[in-house]
Amino acid sequence: MKISARNRLKGKIVEVTKGATTAHVRLDVNGTIVTASITNEAVDELKLAVGKEAFAIVKASDVMIGIDD
Amino acid sequence: MKISARNRLKGKIVEVTKGATTAHVRLDVNGTIVTASITNEAVDELKLAVGKEAFAIVKASDVMIGIDD
Amino acid sequence: MKISARNRLKGKIVEVTKGATTAHVRLDVNGTIVTASITNEAVDELKLAVGKEAFAIVKASDVMIGIDD
Amino acid sequence: MKISARNRLKGKIVEVTKGATTAHVRLDVNGTIVTASITNEAVDELKLAVGKEAFAIVKASDVMIGIDD
Amino acid sequence: MKISARNRLKGKIVEVTKGATTAHVRLDVNGTIVTASITNEAVDELKLAVGKEAFAIVKASDVMIGIDD
Amino acid sequence: MKISARNRLKGKIVEVTKGATTAHVRLDVNGTIVTASITNEAVDELKLAVGKEAFAIVKASDVMIGIDD
Incomplete structure (x- = not known):
């Protein structure tokens, strides 16, 4: 899909x-840790496990911009 | 903050x-383009402009995980 | 994916x-209209157009529950 | 409301x-299962229980569109 | 509802x-301005206009916490 | 930031x-309770505890508007 x-x-x-x-x-x-909070069911269905390649996927409207003061 | x-x-x-x-x-x-959809007011207030350093900030509950089929 | x-x-x-x-x-x-607010770029990239089949996709943490009073 | x-x-x-x-x-x-991740408190306050009618409610900016490859 | x-x-x-x-x-x-980004259609349907009473409604999973440095 | x-x-x-x-x-x-659903790690990192001052922070695209019927 x-x-x-x-x-x-x-x-x-x-x-x-x-x-x-x-x-x-x-x-x-690339050396930065990205954390996703998802359902346990999604972990099982996608068979997510340490060492596998995966993508962090984010809708543009959920991204904020920050700048250093 | x-x-x-x-x-x-x-x-x-x-x-x-x-x-x-x-x-x-x-x-x-790091070579990947990240798109943020934010208000025009935020662009003005933070004086966002091409060439400036900035952070994409995302709440963990807004991150999904995808894997290749 | x-x-x-x-x-x-x-x-x-x-x-x-x-x-x-x-x-x-x-x-x-199924007879209910579902509205998605997405970027113009996504419309172009996915070639979205009237008449095409598509899926509305929603993360579980973005779904609320309502009940009639 | x-x-x-x-x-x-x-x-x-x-x-x-x-x-x-x-x-x-x-x-x-309509035969499709919709999952909502909400607080335990909301479940108690709305007295949500198996068999009751309810609505899944989603803001348009939280809906993505997917298409088959 | x-x-x-x-x-x-x-x-x-x-x-x-x-x-x-x-x-x-x-x-x-209470003296703090709260901004909502919603569809034009919702503005029309709810007949939102300056001077009317309204509620800002936010799902708990969309609230972040900030503290002063 | x-x-x-x-x-x-x-x-x-x-x-x-x-x-x-x-x-x-x-x-x-101001007398209204605001609930945030965040990760345990964020609670630890920010040392959030009862009695401390803090801010509830919400992106405009996550705010809905409600009106009384």
Whole structure:
């Protein structure tokens, strides 16, 4: 499937932590850690595991801009 | 200010396009383009302009994970 | 690509309205109209047009529940 | 209350799973399962339970569009 | 309709600016201005206008926390 | 850091509840309780605790408008 979300950052999964319903998945993207909070079910369905390649995907309207003071 | 949002990707602004109310700001983050859809007012207040350093900031609950089929 | 977003509603595009930077795409999903607010660039890249089949995709953390009073 | 969110999908609750702080509520919407990740408190306040009618409500800016490759 | 979104801030509309597709609505909430970016259609449907009472409604998963350095 | 998010509501933390992965932080903002659903890690990093001053921060595209029927 192709999706309208503008942002796709390629990385490698470095941590998968399942909670009661919500999991945290961490990717190493060029040395920066990106954290995704997704459902446990998505982790199972996509078979996400440490060491696999994955993309962090973000809709443009969910990206903010920050600048140093 | 320090903020709870988990994801902060450093880049350089390569495009600022203002619409009627909504602007698109594009950052080059290690060679990957990240697009943010923010208000025109935020562009003005932060004086965002091509060539400046900035961060793409994303709350963890707004990050999805994708994998190649 | 497979994506972690839990919600995928199949429909047919009934309207595409581009604004200055932001487009509205409307799908007919089993007789209910679903509106997506996405970037003009995504409309172009996916070649979205009236009559085409498409999916409305929503992350579970972006879904609220309402009940009648 | 009337709300600006554009998308309202009527369904029947088929599952309510509470976690430590976050609950997953699943609706059957015309045969498609829609998952909402909401707070446990909202589940209690709205008395959400299997078999009740409810709406999945989504802001237009949280809807993405996908197409088959 | 009752909705699962946890946050409801009562205010008075002080500005409505329509763009090509996206409108900005500003509320005065106890002296603090709150800006909502919603569709033009929602502005029309709810007949939003300066001087009217309204609520800013936000899902808990869309709220971040900031602290002064 | 300065951030593009338009909405910043000053309050005092009245509750911090950590779940397995997701925490709920409640602020008293002029007598209205605002609930944020954030990661446990953000709670630790910002040392969020009852009685501290903090801001609820929300991107304009995550704010909906509601009106009484």
